[in-house]
Amino acid sequence: MISQPSQTDSEKTAKKKPPVNKFVIGGVLVFVAVVILAVASLRGNTQYFLTIDELLSRTSGQTQNVRISGVVIGNSIAYNAESNTLTFEVANIPGDNTTIEKMGGLAEVLHVAANDPTLKHLKISYQGSKPDLLKDEAQAIMTGSLGSDGIFHISELLLKCPSRYEDSLPAQADP
Amino acid sequence: MIANLGFGFLFIAFLISLYAIATASYGIRTRSSVFTESARIAAEVEFPLISLSVVILLGLMLSSQFQYTYVFRVISQDMPLLLKITALWGGQSGSLLFWVWLLSGVTAASFMWGKTKQMKQLTPWVVIVTMTILAFFLFMVLFLENPFERIWITTAGQVVTSFIQPAGTYPVFPSAGIGLNPLLRNLGMVLHPPMLYLGFVTFLIPFAYALASLITGKSDSQWLQVTHGWSLAGWIFLSAGLVLGSRWSYDVLGWGGYWSWDPVEIAALMPWLTATAFLHSVILEERRDLFKRWNYVLALLTFCLVILGTFLTRSGVLSSVHAFSESSIGPVFFVLIGLILVVSLGLLLWRWNQLAGSGELGSVFSRESFFLFNNILFICIFLICLTGVLFPIISEVFTGQQVTVGAQWYKSTTGPLFGLLLILMAIVPLSVWGASTVKGLGKTLWKPAAVSLLIPLVLFLFGLRSWEGILGFWLGGSALCILGFDLLRTVGARSHALHEPFLAACFRLIVGNHRRYGGYLVHLGIVLMALGIIGMEFFQVQTQVTLNKGTPVSFKQFSLQFEGLNTLTLANSNEITEAQIVVNQSDGKFFTLSPQVENYPKLSQSVTIPAVRSTLAGDVYIVLVDWQPFSTSSATFRVYYNPLVAWLWIGAVVLILGGLFAFWPANPKAVSEQKP
Numbered sequence: 100m101i102s103q104p105s106q107t108d109s110e111k112t113a114k115k116k117p118p119v120n121k122f123v124i125g126g127v128l129v130f131v132a133v134v135i136l137a138v139a140s141l142r143g144n145t146q147y148f149l150t151i152d153e154l155l156s157r158t159s160g161q162t163q164n165v166r167i168s169g170v171v172i173g174n175s176i177a178y179n180a181e182s183n184t185l186t187f188e189v190a191n192i193p194g195d196n197t198t199i200e201k202m203g204g205l206a207e208v209l210h211v212a213a214n215d216p217t218l219k220h221l222k223i224s225y226q227g228s229k230p231d232l233l234k235d236e237a238q239a240i241m242t243g244s245l246g247s248d249g250i251f252h253i254s255e256l257l258l259k260c261p262s263r264y265e266d267s268l269p270a271q272a273d274p
Numbered sequence: 275m276i277a278n279l280g281f282g283f284l285f286i287a288f289l290i291s292l293y294a295i296a297t298a299s300y301g302i303r304t305r306s307s308v309f310t311e312s313a314r315i316a317a318e319v320e321f322p323l324i325s326l327s328v329v330i331l332l333g334l335m336l337s338s339q340f341q342y343t344y345v346f347r348v349i350s351q352d353m354p355l356l357l358k359i360t361a362l363w364g365g366q367s368g369s370l371l372f373w374v375w376l377l378s379g380v381t382a383a384s385f386m387w388g389k390t391k392q393m394k395q396l397t398p399w400v401v402i403v404t405m406t407i408l409a410f411f412l413f414m415v416l417f418l419e420n421p422f423e424r425i426w427i428t429t430a431g432q433v434v435t436s437f438i439q440p441a442g443t444y445p446v447f448p449s450a451g452i453g454l455n456p457l458l459r460n461l462g463m464v465l466h467p468p469m470l471y472l473g474f475v476t477f478l479i480p481f482a483y484a485l486a487s488l489i490t491g492k493s494d495s496q497w498l499q500v501t502h503g504w505s506l507a508g509w510i511f512l513s514a515g516l517v518l519g520s521r522w523s524y525d526v527l528g529w530g531g532y533w534s535w536d537p538v539e540i541a542a543l544m545p546w547l548t549a550t551a552f553l554h555s556v557i558l559e560e561r562r563d564l565f566k567r568w569n570y571v572l573a574l575l576t577f578c579l580v581i582l583g584t585f586l587t588r589s590g591v592l593s594s595v596h597a598f599s600e601s602s603i604g605p606v607f608f609v610l611i612g613l614i615l616v617v618s619l620g621l622l623l624w625r626w627n628q629l630a631g632s633g634e635l636g637s638v639f640s641r642e643s644f645f646l647f648n649n650i651l652f653i654c655i656f657l658i659c660l661t662g663v664l665f666p667i668i669s670e671v672f673t674g675q676q677v678t679v680g681a682q683w684y685k686s687t688t689g690p691l692f693g694l695l696l697i698l699m700a701i702v703p704l705s706v707w708g709a710s711t712v713k714g715l716g717k718t719l720w721k722p723a724a725v726s727l728l729i730p731l732v733l734f735l736f737g738l739r740s741w742e743g744i745l746g747f748w749l750g751g752s753a754l755c756i757l758g759f760d761l762l763r764t765v766g767a768r769s770h771a772l773h774e775p776f777l778a779a780c781f782r783l784i785v786g787n788h789r790r791y792g793g794y795l796v797h798l799g800i801v802l803m804a805l806g807i808i809g810m811e812f813f814q815v816q817t818q819v820t821l822n823k824g825t826p827v828s829f830k831q832f833s834l835q836f837e838g839l840n841t842l843t844l845a846n847s848n849e850i851t852e853a854q855i856v857v858n859q860s861d862g863k864f865f866t867l868s869p870q871v872e873n874y875p876k877l878s879q880s881v882t883i884p885a886v887r888s889t890l891a892g893d894v895y896i897v898l899v900d901w902q903p904f905s906t907s908s909a910t911f912r913v914y915y916n917p918l919v920a921w922l923w924i925g926a927v928v929l930i931l932g933g934l935f936a937f938w939p940a941n942p943k944a945v946s947e948q949k950p
Contacts, residue, residue, distance in 0.1 A: 121638055126650060133654045137661065137687045144683035148666060148676035166678050173878075180900035180910040183818050194676075228818075228899040228912060231457060231528075231881050242680065255680070257536075260455070260879075 146242050151191040151221050154245060162245040168192060170212045171258075172220060173235020178228070185229055188220040189239055205259075209236045222250045232258035277342060277422040280330035281437065284371075284416055287323040287378070290316050291409040298398040298405075310398040314385055317401050320408060321382035324375045331371060331421050332362060340448040343423040343435045344368050350453025352846035357459050363467045364454045367421040373584065374411045376468075377475040381408065384479045384504065393500055399486035404478060410610050418606065456874050456881040462522025466515060470542060473512025474580045477545065479504040480552075481577035484570050488621040493628045495559055498569065502556065503937065505573075509549050510933040516542055517926040528882040528897045530816060530914035532922065535681035540659045541586035545579040547659070548572055551652035558645050561707065563633035567626065568649070574618040581611050586663075639715045641705040644698055651695050658687045685811075693749060696804060699797050700753035703760040722759035726752030746808040750801040757794055792936025799929025806922025809892065815915040818899065821855070822908040830915050832894065833858040837866070839906040849873040853898050853909050857887065869898040869911065892917040 146166040149157075154167055169189030176187040192212045193199055202208050212218060213236045223241065233239070237260045243253030294316035301309030331344070336358055340346045348361035348368065363369040381404045385397075393400075415421070426434045426443035434440055454463075480501040487497035519539070520532040533539060552572035558564040585607040635642055661668075662679045669677035704718045729751035730744045738744055761780070769779035784791045819827050821836035828834070837854035844850065851871045858864045867885035874880065887894045893916040901909035 122635055122643065122646065125638070126646075129647075129650055130654070133658070133687075133691070136690065137658055140683050140686040141679070144680050144686075145665075145677050146680065148678055178900055180820060183910075228897070231879060234878050 148194070150194040151189065151219075153194075154251075155219065155221065164242070164244055166240065166242045167221075167251070168194065168238060168240045169221065170209045171233060171235060171237045171239050172213060175220070176229070176233060183226060183228070185225040185227060185233075187223050187233070189223055189241075190215065190218040190220055192238070205238065209238055223253055224250050225253050225256055227256070230256060230258055232260055234260065236260075276330055277334060277339075277424070280327045280334075281416070281420070281422045283323050283327040283330070284412060287320050287327070288409060288412040288416055290319060290323070291405040291412060294320075294405040295402050295409070298401040302398050307394075310401070313401045313405075314397060317405055318382045318385050320378040320405075321375075324371075324378045328362070328371060328375045331368065332359065334422075335359075335361060338451070340451045341424055341445060342421075343425055344421045346425060346448055346451045348454050349451045351450060352848075353453055353459065356464060357454065360463045360467075361454055363471070364458050364463060367415070367419040367423075369467065369471075370411070370419050371415050371421050372468075373471050373475065374408065374415055376471050377408055377411065377478060380472075380475045380478060380504075381405075393483075393496070395490050395492065396483060396486040396497065396500075399489050400482045403482040403485050407478060407482075407610075410606070414606055452877070456872070456877060456879055457526055459881075460522060460526050462518060462525060466518040466522055468515075469511050469518055470515030471584075473508050473510075473515050474545070474584055476504055476508030476511060477549065477573075477577050477580050480508075480573045484573040485618070485621060488570065488625050491625060491628060493566070493625070495563075495566070498556055498559060501573075505549065505553060505556070506933065506937050509546070509553055510930060510937065512542075512546050512549065513926075513933065514930055516546060517923070517930075521923065524919075525884070525886075526881075528884045530814070530884075530895050530897070530912070530916060532810065532919070535662075535684040537663050538586055540663055540684075541583040544656055544659050544663075545576050545583055547652050547656040548576045548579060551649045551656075552576060554645055554652075555649050558633075558642055559631065562642055563631045564635065564642060565646075565649075566631040567622070567629045570622055570629065574614075574622070578611060578614050578618070581607070581614060585611075636707075636709045637711065639705065639712050640710045641702060641707045644702045644705055648695065648698055648702075651691050651698070655688050655691050658684070658691075692804075693746070696746075696749040696753060696801075699800065700749065700756050703756055703794070719756075722755040723752060725759075726755040740812050743808055743812040746804065746812070750804045750808070753797065753801050757798060761794070788938045789936045792932050792934075792938070795932025795935055796929050797932075799925045799927070799932055802921045802925025802928055804925070806919050806925060809918030809921070810916055813917045816912065818910065818912050820908055820910045823906075826858070829913055831860045832915075834911075834913065836909065839901055839909050847875055849875070851898065851901065853901070853911070855885075855896060855911070857894055867894065867896050869896045871898050888920050890918075890920050893919050 143164075146164055147161060148166045148168075151167055151169045154162060154165065167189075170192050172188040172190060176185075178185050190212050192208050193202070199205050199208050202211075223239075223243075225241075225243075233256075237258050240257040240259070241251070241253040242255035243251050245251050294313045297309045297316065298313035301307070301311075301313060334342055335345050335349050336355075338345065338349060338351060340349070344365060344367055348365040349358055353361070361368065363372045384400075384404075420437050423435050423437050424439075425446045425448070426436060426440060427446045428434060428440075428443050433446070434443055439445070453459075480497075483497040483501045519542070523534070524530075524532045549572075552569065555565045555569055555572060559566055559569050633642075635646065637643070662684055665679050666676040669675060701715070701719065704722075705715055726748065730748045733744050733747055765776065765780045765783055768774065768783055769776050772779065774782065815830060817829060819829070819834070821827055821834060823836055823838065826833045826835040835856040835858065837856055839851065839853045841849055841851045849872070851873070852868050853870075855867050855869070856864050857867060865887055867887055869885040870883040872881045872883060882897055884895055884897045886896075893914075895914040895916055897912040897914075899910045899912050
């Protein structure tokens with residue numbers, strides 16, 4: 100059985116100072132340890148976020164382990180089951196939200212960029228199966244490295260498909 | 275028009291929230307209970323009013339009124355009734371209205387069931403806080419994300435959406451809608467968002483009482499007593515919401531995982547972390563009059579994170595790097611978060627000196643200091659999450675370049691901290707309040723600790739060689755040993771002292787101490803969940819194979835045999851391709867798995883539906899990846915073996931049950947008996 104050791108008041112006040120310091124030191128040590136842990140784990144686990152234009156125009160600086168965002172070109176999507184390789188092309192879209200908002204929203208920006216023949220396309224190669232959301236005019240956010248073959252080899256692929264009213268409306272519209 | 279009525283109810287609700295704020299303020303100034311009572315009733319009226327608006331929107335959705343933007347977006351005729359209802363929270367503006375509705379419901383309930391008589395002084399301030407938050411959200415629904423907007427077309431053929439008909443346009447009556455994204459057409463969508471949202475909005479109540487208590491300068495712990503049930507309820511809902519979300523991810527997203535450290539997930543996890551810390555530190559204030567200021571900080575911080583989380587989660591569905599770019603509500607949210615932060619911080623600093631608790635931290639090995647350590651760990655995990663989510667913004671300020679952190683970073687930084695929490699959870703039941711020594715703790719700890727050492731030994735003998743796995747299982751196992759040991763010890767003492775039979779003593783002890791044993795049950799749930807997480811993180815096996823008819827392929831202890839592939843077209847023109855795989859077990863038994871891919875040609879999207887065979891030892895999880903259009907003799911699959919993952923879901927159920935058991939109104943006699 101555990102019993103609660105009784106404490107007289109004089110004992111309490113005598114003990115008062117050192118424990119508080121202990122707790123402060125302990126707390127600081129824990130915090131420092133966590134910060135060290137967090138910073139140490141940053142190595143190799145961070146990526147620069149670039150637009151495709153920025154990536155392609157980089158002559159110096161990093162093109163390895165970067166994160167880019169672009170619009171998927173639907174008819175370029177191909178999957179090879181034997182080698183488990185997914186390839187597709189993406190085109191540049193602006194990187195910051197304010198510009199996207201000014202140009203009429205993400206859905207509009209993606210639609211325009213996917214159908215702009217003047218934009219340069221970047222070839223993407225991914226070891227893995229085709230995600231359900233990989234389709235024409237989807238926004239792809241990818242982490243990977245630019246190879247000497249000009250293909251961007253990715254290890255991570257996130258997708259987003261905002262829908263435009265205009266795509267499905269005119270055919271169904273009944274004014 | 276009925277939609278105008280829906281909008282009108284919302285507008286009246288908005289005016290009433292302003293009325294409630296004004297009358298409550300006037301009531302406080304003049305000390306008139308008539309005015310504060312009127313404000314309270316006004317706050318209760320919000321719920322039925324907003325309910326009417328929700329019913330109208332649902333009516334528009336169920337009767338397929340596609341001229342309304344929201345209905346057009348989330349409803350298609352081929353969706354079953356249940357999914358049509360869930361579409362209420364499947365899109366932007368609907369989910370915001372749903373959120374507001376839940377918020378008004380929780381607020382009304384808190385006034386109706388709350389002990390308002392005891393809390394006369396706090397009530398008008400609680401009205402002001404809750405109605406200010408509600409007014410903010412109603413403003414957003416009314417003027418920025420209106421679910422009753424209609425579709426119009428200009429003479430030039432341009433499509434415009436607006437609530438009021440813009441000049442030079444005429445209305446459009448589409449004959450069909452787009453419908454929910456196929457990935458959201460899943461049972462997981464029925465419960466996951468409502469649970470998460472309920473969890474979010476419930477934390478408004480502790481927040482409002484904390485602010486009211488700061489404003490009125492009542493430095494007692496009354497606000498905690500009144501809101502304890504709400505905090506616990508919010509925590510239960512939030513936990514359920516998070517688990518249902520990861521279950522949805524496991525069932526639908528087909529990548530064999532349950533948690534991907536996506537910013538949206540983290541946004542929902544952050545308030546859970548601070549709320550969990552809060553539920554623990556509250557005990558210290560009740561028992562030892564410690565951590566009074568800290569409890570205010572946690573209650574205020576949790577609601578701040580709820581608003582941040584709402585902002586992040588409700589805007590994007592799946593990927594979330596730019597989750598909030600789609601909507602115009604950003605600035606309003608930032609104003610709200612800023613306002614909450616400034617008011618909370620200002621009031622805390624103003625009252626800081628009055629809030630000192632009388633209690634003192636005893637020795638380092640006392641229970642209070644373990645609780646302190648628990649809080650430090652939860653806050654550290656929260657800070658890591660916050661840093662990760664904000665890292666792109668922070669790095670852009672300092673380097674001009676956005677830098678993001680990946681899932682691996684979260685895993686390697688929070689992993690050790692979660693491990694420490696498991697250790698702490700194991701030790702705490704045996705620690706004592708007040709002064710205690712390491713010797714005293716060691717004396718009670720060594721027996722269960724020695725028993726728990728059998729776990730790594732047995733695992734090693736059975737051929738397990740991953741040290742992270744062994745360590746994790748040992749931590750979880752020792753927590754179980756200690757929980758059991760503590761229960762046996764306490765029951766034994768009771769049965770001895772009161773001369774009760776052992777089982778009766780056990781039953782009466784547990785039933786009489788809801789909060790304590792509810793907490794134990796939650797801890798048991800956490801240990802079981804840890805089992806599943808360790809299995810997935812360290813022992814998951816996956817491979818990609820092309821299977822041919824008649825050629826079995828072995829995978830782990832199984833042999834996979836491809837039986838065929840067929841495609842059928844549904845009435846709604848969707849195509850379902852289904853493969854049959856017979857999985858033979860080493861003991862001669864077998865089962866069939868049928869992974870599917872459903873193609874939605876209208877939406878040019880497909881949905882991969884994994885086939886899962888779940889046992890307590892592990893899940894066989896098969897995804898159909900690729901097949902040739904005209905050949906049914908072979909297909910490519912991704913096959914996973916997910917060891918112990920079932921325990922993740924079992925543990926989650928135990929955790930929720932434990933929370934509910936703790937929530938059960940305690941028998942006051944039994945509680946006073948237990949208190950030292």
